[in-house]
Amino acid sequence: MATLFEYFLKDFSRDLSIEKKLKLQNTLSGSEIEVNARVYLNFEANAKYVVFYVPELKGATFPEAILMNSIAEVLDLPSTTVGVSSDMNNLANDWAEGTDLNFAGRVFFYCERDPPHDAKMRLTGEAAANGVRVIFRGGAYLRKRNEMERPKAFICHDSRDKAPIAGPLAIQMQKFMCPVWYDERWATAFAGE
Known part of the structure; x- marks a missing residue:
């Protein structure tokens, strides 16, 4: 049986990714977690998208709302951390820079605990109003994947x-x-x- 973290690692493995660790702290308890944030680059589709792995943070109800404020920072990783480019067939018109890829409007959250339904609905609605589709993958996703594989x-x-x-x-x-x-x-x- 695979874990949710393993699915986070392999689900989009056909696309190039750049990862950054983000720290979240519960201000009341002082507990802290490290969130894996990745931007995936698909040069053939001229697209990039964001994926987060969110471990459980005790006492925090919905850290995903805070992580939504980090999307621009994660999308900017191809220009701030490492330059990425692709030359598909040694043809001039196939050359693509990671910084030039378009945001596909997709954000995935792999959550070790199931966030509150009303908070998820509010966040997905707000994101949709801005052209972003938020997809949550948690316990139900893990059970279904393990059942199928x-x-x-x-x-x-x-x-x-x-x-x-x-x-x-x-x-x-x-x-x-x-x-x-x-x-x-x-x-x-x-x-x-």
Whole structure:
């Protein structure tokens, strides 16, 4: 059974991505989480879109509303962190810069806890008014995906090989649509990547 974080890692793996860690803090309790924010670049479609992985933050009801304020910063990653360009067929008219790709108006939230329904509806409505479609993926998405996917491969490994070999191999295999059965604890080793 895959975890939500694993689906976050592999769902859009065919497109190039740039990631930034964003820190969110609960001002009442002082607890803090690190959110993975990615901009995905699809040069063939001339489009880019944003994906967030939101771990559970105790005491925080709806951190996704705060993250919506970070979208411009995440979309700007191709120009502020690393220059990205593509030359599809060595033809002049196929040259594309990551900074020139159009925002597709898609924002995905992979949420480890199910946000309140009314807050989700309010946020999706406000975003839609600005031409942005917000898609939440949480517990229901995880259950459905796990129900539909059956492992096609098993990775047997020594525990010392979990981080350097088994984990990266499992992620790569899943990127190629090959569901893998393995020791699920490896995923926590990659949560910081």
